[in-house]
Amino acid sequence: MKLHFHGAARTVTGSLHIVETARGEIVLLDCGLFQGRRAEARERNTTLPIEPARVKAVLLSHAHIDHIGNLPTWAARGLRCPVYGTAATVDLAALLLRDSAHIQVLDALHINRKYRRGEESVVPLYQPEDAERAIALLRGSPYREWFDVLPGLRTRFSDAGHILGSASITLEERANGSAKRLAFTGDAGRPDSPILKDPEPFPAGADVVISECTYGDRDHPPQHELPEELRRILYRTVARGGRVIIPAFAVGRTQTLMYALRELHDAGKLPELPVYVDSPLATGATEVFTRHPECYDAAAMAALRQDGSIFALNGFTATRSTEESKALNDKREPCVIIAASGMCEAGRILHHLERGLGNPRNTILMVGFQAENTLGRRLADGLKTVRVFGQEQFVRAEVVALDGFSAHAGQSELAAYLERCRGNGPLFLVHGEEPRALAFKEFIQRRGFADVRIPGQGEEFKV
Numbered sequence: 001m002k003l004h005f006h007g008a009a010r011t012v013t014g015s016l017h018i019v020e021t022a023r024g025e026i027v028l029l030d031c032g033l034f035q036g037r038r039a040e041a042r043e044r045n046t047t048l049p050i051e052p053a054r055v056k057a058v059l060l061s062h063a064h065i066d067h068i069g070n071l072p073t074w075a076a077r078g079l080r081c082p083v084y085g086t087a088a089t090v091d092l093a094a095l096l097l098r099d100s101a102h103i104q105v106l107d108a109l110h111i112n113r114k115y116r117r118g119e120e121s122v123v124p125l126y127q128p129e130d131a132e133r134a135i136a137l138l139r140g141s142p143y144r145e146w147f148d149v150l151p152g153l154r155t156r157f158s159d160a161g162h163i164l165g166s167a168s169i170t171l172e173e174r175a176n177g178s179a180k181r182l183a184f185t186g187d188a189g190r191p192d193s194p195i196l197k198d199p200e201p202f203p204a205g206a207d208v209v210i211s212e213c214t215y216g217d218r219d220h221p222p223q224h225e226l227p228e229e230l231r232r233i234l235y236r237t238v239a240r241g242g243r244v245i246i247p248a249f250a251v252g253r254t255q256t257l258m259y260a261l262r263e264l265h266d267a268g269k270l271p272e273l274p275v276y277v278d279s280p281l282a283t284g285a286t287e288v289f290t291r292h293p294e295c296y297d298a299a300a301m302a303a304l305r306q307d308g309s310i311f312a313l314n315g316f317t318a319t320r321s322t323e324e325s326k327a328l329n330d331k332r333e334p335c336v337i338i339a340a341s342g343m344c345e346a347g348r349i350l351h352h353l354e355r356g357l358g359n360p361r362n363t364i365l366m367v368g369f370q371a372e373n374t375l376g377r378r379l380a381d382g383l384k385t386v387r388v389f390g391q392e393q394f395v396r397a398e399v400v401a402l403d404g405f406s407a408h409a410g411q412s413e414l415a416a417y418l419e420r421c422r423g424n425g426p427l428f429l430v431h432g433e434e435p436r437a438l439a440f441k442e443f444i445q446r447r448g449f450a451d452v453r454i455p456g457q458g459e460e461f462k463v
C-alpha cells in the first residue's frame with residue numbers, strides 16, 4: 001500500500017492521511033478541519049487532494065474537530081463510503097459535526113454583516129445538511145476487534161486514552177500472499193488520565209508507524225498534583241471574592257474538570273461555590289460520556305457504581321440559553337465558569353473574558369493546548385494587554401496555565417508508549433509544530449528508533 005501525507009504535516013491541525021491499497025482503493029485516515037488564519041484555512045479545507053467519490057472507507061481516530069471536521073465538505077462533494085470510528089467516537093462526531101456546521105453558518109453571517117457590506121458575500125464552508133450527510137455515513141465498531149474495511153483490508157481500534165472513544169488505528173492489507181501493516185496513533189493520551197483508560201499499545205511490528213508529537217519537546221507535570229492545584233486556585237480566588245473563568249474544550253476537558261471538581265467535593269476539599277458549565281455543546285458531550293462507560297477506567301467505574309454518575313455534584317448548573325449565559329455576568333458571588341472555546345477563539349468564553357479580564361480578583365485558568373496566534377496562547381504567554389472582540393483589554397486577572405490537564409502524552413510518555421508498540425519500519429511524526437517534531441525526533445532516535453521522519457504535506461511513502 002501507499003501512504004500520502006496531507007493534513008497535520010508539520011502542524012497540529014487538519015489531520016488527514018490517505019492510504020492507497022495495492023488494488024488502488026483509497027482509504028482516509030481522519031478527515032480533519034484545518035484551523036488557522038481564515039484565508040489559509042478556507043483554501044486548505046476546500047482544496048481536496050482526491051475525488052471524494054473515489055474514497056472506499058474513512059477511519060476516524062477520534063472525534064476532535066481537527067480529525068473529523070472536514071467530513072461534511074467531503075460528503076457535500078460526493079463522499080458516500082462508510083466512515084468508521086468507535087461507538088463513542090460516532091456519538092461524539094454526530095454532536096460535533098452538527099455544532100461545526102452551525103459555527104460555519106454563523107461565522108459567514110458574521111463576516112458578511114461586519115465586513116462585507118455591498119461586497120460579494122462569504123458562503124459557509126458547509127451547511128447543516130452536509131453535516132447530516134456525513135453523519136449518515138458513520139459506523140461504530142468496538143475496540144480490539146479486527147473488522148474488514150474492504151476485501152483484503154482489515155482494521156482494529158486500540159484505546160488511545162486521549163478523549164472518550166479515541167483510538168489508534170491498525171490497518172492490515174493482505175495482497176500477493178503477504179501482509180503489510182500500518183499503525184496510526186491518532187492522538188495519544190496520557191497514562192492515569194481521569195475517567196479514561198490508559199493508552200493501550202497497538203499491535204507491535206507494523207511496517208510503518210505514524211505518530212502524533214503535539215508535545216514532543218516537553219513533559220507535563222505529574223497529573224496527581226492537579227486536583228491539589230485546582231483546590232488552591234479555587235480557595236485563593238474565593239478569598240479574593242473573584243470568579244474562576246476556565247476556557248475549556250467542550251469535549252473532554254470540560255468533563256475532566258467536572259470530574260476533578262466532583263472528586264474534590266467528595267473529599268470535602270471544595271469550597272462552597274456554584275459551578276456553571278456555560279456551553280450547550282459541553283452539556284451534550286457530558287451526556288455522551290454517560291452513555292459510554294465502556295471507556296471508563298476502574299476509578300470512574302467505582303464512582304459510577306457509587307453515585308450513579310461520574311459527574312454528580314450539587315451546585316453544577318448547565319446553562320442552555322444565551323440569556324442564562326448573559327445572566328452569569330450579573331452575579332456577584334464567587335463562582336466557577338467553564339465555557340468554550342478552549343483556545344478563546346470563539347464562543348461564550350469571550351463574553352466572560354471581556355467582563356472578567358480586567359478584574360484582579362478573578363482567575364483565568366488555562367487548561368488546554370493553546371495554538372499559535374490564538375487569544376488563549378497570548379493569555380497563557382502572560383501578555384498584559386489582549387484584544388477581545390476587537391477591543392484592547394488590560395489583563396488584570398490572575399492567569400494560571402495548568403499544563404498537566406493535557407489530553408496528549410508528553411515527550412517521555414509518548415516515547416514509552418511507542419516503545420511498547422514498536423514497528424519494523426519507519427516512524428513518521430505528524431501532528432506537531434515543526435520545532436516540537438524535530439525535538440521529538442532527536443529524543444526518540446536516542447532511544448533506538450533508527451528511521452524517524454517528519455513528512456511534509458503531500459509527501460508519499462510506499463509501505
Ligand code: ZN
Nearest residue numbers: 062064162187
Ligand atoms: Zn485530539
